[in-house]
Amino acid sequence: MNAMTTTAAPATTPVVGFEHVSKVYGRVRAVDGLSLALRPGETVALLGPNGAGKSTTLDLLLGLKRPDSGTVRVFGTGPREAIVAGRVGAMLQSGGLTDEVTVAELVRLGCALHPRPYPVADVLARAGLTGIADRKVDKLSGGQAQRVRFALATAGDSDLIVLDEPTTGMDVSARRAFWATLREQADRGRTVLFATHYLEEADAIADRVLVLHRGRLLADGTAAEIKARAGARRISFDLAGDIDRAALHALPFLASIDVSGRTVRIRSTDADATVHALYGLGVRPRNLEVTGLGLEQAFVAITEAEEAKQS
Numbered sequence: 001m002n003a004m005t006t007t008a009a010p011a012t013t014p015v016v017g018f019e020h021v022s023k024v025y026g027r028v029r030a031v032d033g034l035s036l037a038l039r040p041g042e043t044v045a046l047l048g049p050n051g052a053g054k055s056t057t058l059d060l061l062l063g064l065k066r067p068d069s070g071t072v073r074v075f076g077t078g079p080r081e082a083i084v085a086g087r088v089g090a091m092l093q094s095g096g097l098t099d100e101v102t103v104a105e106l107v108r109l110g111c112a113l114h115p116r117p118y119p120v121a122d123v124l125a126r127a128g129l130t131g132i133a134d135r136k137v138d139k140l141s142g143g144q145a146q147r148v149r150f151a152l153a154t155a156g157d158s159d160l161i162v163l164d165e166p167t168t169g170m171d172v173s174a175r176r177a178f179w180a181t182l183r184e185q186a187d188r189g190r191t192v193l194f195a196t197h198y199l200e201e202a203d204a205i206a207d208r209v210l211v212l213h214r215g216r217l218l219a220d221g222t223a224a225e226i227k228a229r230a231g232a233r234r235i236s237f238d239l240a241g242d243i244d245r246a247a248l249h250a251l252p253f254l255a256s257i258d259v260s261g262r263t264v265r266i267r268s269t270d271a272d273a274t275v276h277a278l279y280g281l282g283v284r285p286r287n288l289e290v291t292g293l294g295l296e297q298a299f300v301a302i303t304e305a306e307e308a309k310q311s
């Protein structure tokens with residue numbers, strides 16, 4: 001075929017598309033000009049300190065709130081249309097569960113309301129609820145109630161699963177089981193978006209991490225990219241002889257440098273290049289250590305830098 005006539009594959013419609021979306025409460029800009037696109041099959045973590053706008057973003061996505069400006073599209077349509085079509089399963093933070101019914105009754109209702117439901121027994125089993133299926137919903141522990149919310153979010157074959165701090169209140173083993181189940185959903189091609197305060201969950205589970213701060217997107221990338229962006233590798237070594245301090249400060253990719261006596265501590269966005277340049281200076285470092293930071297420290301570094309910029 002003539003290369004000139006080859007047409008590129010049409011760009012896939014984003015699962016979720018926010019364009020310049022803002023939501024204002026009085027003087028608080030809960031979401032501030034947010035643009036983002038989620039691609040099919042991604043597992044995306046939404047991180048941010050308290051009040052960053054995570055819940056508001058998810059509420060806008062689900063059509064529970066309307067933006068003051070900008071557009072929200074879900075599978076190319078308005079959020080409500082996507083939900084009515086059964087394309088979205090959601091687990092919200094504080095969604096009240098009807099008290100007077102049993103777990104099985106509530107899950108049966110969730111399945112009945114879904115256009116493409118899974119069998120009730122499967123939904124109960126997947127959420128680890130089979131053993132407490134006959135229990136009244138108001139008798140559940142916090143973690144068990146969370147599992148019921150998860151069952152309702154996965155009652156049918158939805159293409160997008162949205163979860164707002166899903167593991168709050170779950171113990172470690174419940175949390176592990178929960179993520180294993182969600183992984184299965186992701187492996188079946190579902191797109192998953194979850195807000196969390198547990199950075200280790202984002203690190204372990206998400207293909208992509210979005211960091212929100214004051215309603216704006218501060219970072220968007222893999223956990224590794226976000227760590228790198230925060231200057232998330234630390235280099236430390238002792239100086240063996242004299243060295244021109246200015247040359248040390250001019251090393252490439254420095255996020256910060258601290259020289260204390262003979263000990264040098266550096267945060268670098270590209271540790272390999274920094275160490276290479278160090279040797280290039282003729283420095284023979286002793287006790288050289290290069291360590292990575294966790295996502296948590298990277299997240300703190302990014303949000304603190306933003307706070308410092310704004311204050």
Ligand SMILES: Nc1ncnc2c1ncn2[C@@H]1O[C@H](COP(=O)(O)OP(=O)(O)OP(=O)(O)O)[C@@H](O)[C@H]1O
Pocket residue numbers: 025028029030048049050051052053054055056057
């Ligand atoms: N209904 C509302 N009325 C007034 N202000 C609101 C309302 N909902 C949210 N806000 C404010 O908007 C901002 C964003 O809130 P949001 O709940 O989206 O943040 P969050 O990132 O989910 O926080 P958290 O991690 O604490 O759940 C906060 O300053 C909050 O106080």
